[in-house]
Amino acid sequence: MTGMTGAISPSAGGHHGLTDRLARWAKGLSGRTETEDDIAEGEEPQRARAGTAANREVVRRRQLYNDIGDFLFAHDLDLTPVNFSVALDYLTGANVGVEKAIKAVLMERGKITNGWVEALSAGQRADEVTPESLASMLDKVEENLTHFSGLMHESRNSAKDYGAALQEHAKDLTGEGDNEPVLARLVGLTRSMVEKTRQVEGQLRENQKQTQALKSSLENARRAAEHDHLTGLPNRRAFEGVLREELALAQENGEQLSVAFCDIDHFKVINDTHGHDTGDRVLKFVAGLLSKASDDRCHVARHGGEEFVMLFRGKTAGETCEAVDRVRQDLAGRSLVNRANGERMERVSFSAGVANVLAYEDPRAALKAADRALYLAKEHGRNRVYLAAEAD
Known part of the structure; x- marks a missing residue:
């Protein structure tokens, strides 16, 4: 055809590149390297057994991600979260409904497509989350986050005012006689409270950063819910x-x-x-x-x-x-x-x-x-x- 082939043909070597990337991902999840898998001579048997179990888990994960990559490539499926999730459910048997549906279509047609996986995934979620309910949930979470941000801002201002008041009272303390021990304890207590207030302020600032990051993630989720996975167009x-x-x-x-x-x-x-x-x-x-x-x-x-x-x-x-x-x-x-x-x-x-x-x-x-x-x-x-x- 005049323009379609170049637009839709996968790049050469896509199979090995995809499989290798997934394998590297699985390896990274383990937090270990091949040399770390070896048990040093003289280690306790318990540590050796633990290391062996960890090695087996690393191998299992790596093989699973290789299998997922092979499955996606065999059916020419795009590397999307939906396709990855369905392949994972099928290969691990985690979802009996998905496993039966894929086996049935493979027997009938011998191959599955992006559109079929999209429809299957939508059907699996139909009784759980609709686009409308997802939007409603996101709106509610954002509303709660906005309220929480306001509370944090108010708490931080109150903490600042409290610390400032303590410091001011400490400066104004006066007395007669030998009250230096009492004043010393009071000043020490005041300094301690000021330090604690500063710590609370720091925690509140950190929580506010996390809240902003969560808002950003929710916005990304909203955009994903409003796009068609197959064509990339808005839905x-x-x-x-x-x-x-x-x-x-x-x-x-x-x-x-x-x-x-x-x-x-x-x-x-x-x-x-x-x-x-x-x-x-x-x-x-x-x-x-x-x-x-x-x-x-x-x-x-x-x-x-x-x-x-x-x-x-x-x-x-x-x-x-x-x-x-x-x-x-x-x-x-x-x-x-x-x-x-x-x-x-x-x-x-x-x-x-x-x-x-x-x-x-x-x-x-x-x-x-x-x-x-x-x-x-x-x-x-x-x-x-x-x-x-x-x-x-």
């Missing part, structure tokens, strides 16, 4: 947030705002004919073409399955049709090849529906209008872009 949940923000900006600045739904034509046929692995690569390839139009005024996301959504601020619905149609023509004019067997694939194309967001009462109505236009494009022959009629 549906992330798009809904962008739509709200872009709508507010368009209304504030008096700009146009248009939305487009793009759906790959006959995608099930691609999967059935060439396999899910090739189907995943087609998804990535189309995502890459659509992403070329993305900037701070054009946002692209994977809406689900083989459907993508594009949001254009500053373009009329007609201009959006033209922009999307250029991408459609680019894809339809390419000659793609199935990398697995070198066979030329049937033409890959997509259909699209476009709507003017501001012509409807709310964004959801505009999305429905674009979706209806998309299905009209499908019904009238596919590989075309249709503009939705605006609401009265």
Whole structure:
């Protein structure tokens, strides 16, 4: 094909590089080197037995990570946390459901794909954590952290004030007679309290740093929850947030705002004919073409399955049709090849529906209008872009 092979082919030697990296990681987790594994002559038998057990654990871990690397490479799976976790569950038998599902698909197809693993993982978590509940939990944790940060700030200020007051009273102490021993003890106590206060301040500062680091980790988790693992694009949940923000900006600045739904034509046929692995690569390839139009005024996301959504601020619905149609023509004019067997694939194309967001009462109505236009494009022959009629 003209551009797909270079975009999706793995680098040469990927198998050994991945396996070696995982092996080095396993070795690093042990905190030991091969020379440290040897038991020095004359050590006690108990230490020798402990060392032997530790050696066996190191070997076991190293072999496990080698096996995981081999498994990912054999199925051409990306090195993602989801794929790594599923491979670990399968190879160790830690999750019976995962083990049975993988054995079943291997018997049926002989291979698994990134998309299949993603769907399996999502199904495993469906009864536990949804994107919405994850977002709610993250918001609650951040709220608690903000409150905790405020308490730490207040406590630190109180500690400073207390220390300053003690020091001031110590300076003002006066008396008659031989009260030097009493004053000495009082001054010593004051100094001790001041030192303890300083220690508490240091601990509070350290806790505040840890809180900030945790907030940063939560933000990373939020971003991961809003991205599609297969294509790297934002997912549906992330798009809904962008739509709200872009709508507010368009209304504030008096700009146009248009939305487009793009759906790959006959995608099930691609999967059935060439396999899910090739189907995943087609998804990535189309995502890459659509992403070329993305900037701070054009946002692209994977809406689900083989459907993508594009949001254009500053373009009329007609201009959006033209922009999307250029991408459609680019894809339809390419000659793609199935990398697995070198066979030329049937033409890959997509259909699209476009709507003017501001012509409807709310964004959801505009999305429905674009979706209806998309299905009209499908019904009238596919590989075309249709503009939705605006609401009265």
